Amino acid sequence: MTAIRGFVGASRREGVLGIHSMDNFNMFVPDLKKAQEFYTAFGLDVREEGNLLGLYTFGHGHRWGSLTEGPSKKMSFLSFGVFEDDLQMFRGHVEGQGVKLIDPPPGFESNGFWFRDHDGNLIELRVAEKTSPSQKSETSNISVAANQAAAPLRSKAETVHPRRLAHILIFTRDVDRAIIFYTSVLGLRLSDRSGDGIAFLHGVHGSDHHLVAFAKSDAPGLHHLSWDVGSINEVGLGAMQMADKGFSRGWGLGRHVLGSNYFHYVRDPWGSYSEYSSDIDYVSADHDWQAGDHAPEDAFYIWGPTPPSDFTTNYEGESQT
Numbered sequence: 234m235t236a237i238r239g240f241v242g243a244s245r246r247e248g249v250l251g252i253h254s255m256d257n258f259n260m261f262v263p264d265l266k267k268a269q270e271f272y273t274a275f276g277l278d279v280r281e282e283g284n285l286l287g288l289y290t291f292g293h294g295h296r297w298g299s300l301t302e303g304p305s306k307k308m309s310f311l312s313f314g315v316f317e318d319d320l321q322m323f324r325g326h327v328e329g330q331g332v333k334l335i336d337p338p339p340g341f342e343s344n345g346f347w348f349r350d351h352d353g354n355l356i357e358l359r360v361a362e363k364t365s366p367s368q369k370s371e372t373s374n375i376s377v378a379a380n381q382a383a384a385p386l387r388s389k390a391e392t393v394h395p396r397r398l399a400h401i402l403i404f405t406r407d408v409d410r411a412i413i414f415y416t417s418v419l420g421l422r423l424s425d426r427s428g429d430g431i432a433f434l435h436g437v438h439g440s441d442h443h444l445v446a447f448a449k450s451d452a453p454g455l456h457h458l459s460w461d462v463g464s465i466n467e468v469g470l471g472a473m474q475m476a477d478k479g480f481s482r483g484w485g486l487g488r489h490v491l492g493s494n495y496f497h498y499v500r501d502p503w504g505s506y507s508e509y510s511s512d513i514d515y516v517s518a519d520h521d522w523q524a525g526d527h528a529p530e531d532a533f534y535i536w537g538p539t540p541p542s543d544f545t546t547n548y549e550g551e552s553q554t
């Protein structure tokens with residue numbers, strides 16, 4: 234039975250400066266029509282907004298991401314949310330770290346400020362509602378009593394609609410430098426890592442085990458966008474819904490070790506992925522998560538099929554069909 238939960242306000246660790254959410258992202262894609270087809274099939278609410286496509290989840294007013302037409306797929310910027318009364322202190326803190334503030338990209342308004350990270354990625358800190366969860370997200374594994382059928386007919390299966398953007402994994406030239414930059418400048422905290430290959434960071438004001446993660450590559454780039462769904466059943470159903478629409482390449486069903494989430498990754502038209510994710514670990518605002526450094530063979534996934542051989546290839550900048 235699903236417990237009914239009351240409203241939970243934004244959680245916060247008082248007296249600590251840190252971003253509270255991955256607020257939104259912008260990405261260049263070579264074909265907006267193809268993008269619209271892919272993300273609509275994935276179950277997102279894709280809206281045409283001027284020369285952008287806005288990526289929304291049904292039942293939530295927040296724009297999690299936007300897509301702009303460009304010569305090739307490329308992560309354009311990441312925007313992180315901060316509490317309003319932290320903004321001025323944050324600006325001084327970032328500049329105090331020797332980071333130069335820069336103008337916003339053309340066409341994007343900002344109530345905050347912009348700079349580049351250790352890899353040259355464009356970053357915004359903006360005042361925003363806390364969209365990272367303030368408690369562990371609810372998940373369910375619905376079962377029925379004896380003498381009833383639990384599964385619907387396949388033709389009656391409901392379309393999967395993710396609830397929110399969960400996290401983003403990007404490539405970096407240097408995982409150590411990424412950890413240093415994002416913890417010291419943005420106030421994120423290390424959740425877990427695997428040597429210099431991958432690292433997962435959470436928000437100090439309460440967030441999933443990771444709201445951003447970094448994987449080693451020879452260039453920056455997007456590896457995947459992760460979208461939260463409410464059950465393992467929806468992870469599998471989402472994968473089927475995509476395969477039925479021609480998007481059958483990917484990896485899953487499986488369960489990760491670091492973060493513990495159940496996953497299925499669907500390969501997008503540009504060689505990166507959108508992930509259906511469920512039941513990821515949660516780090517509360519009042520909890521000090523003990524970060525671990527884990528051997529690669531012990532840290533990737535507990536169970537699942539063998540990943541595609543190019544699963545961790547950074548295709549950014551290359552045209553994919």
Ligand SMILES: [Fe+2]
Pocket residue numbers: 400402457459508510
């Ligand atoms: Fe993920």
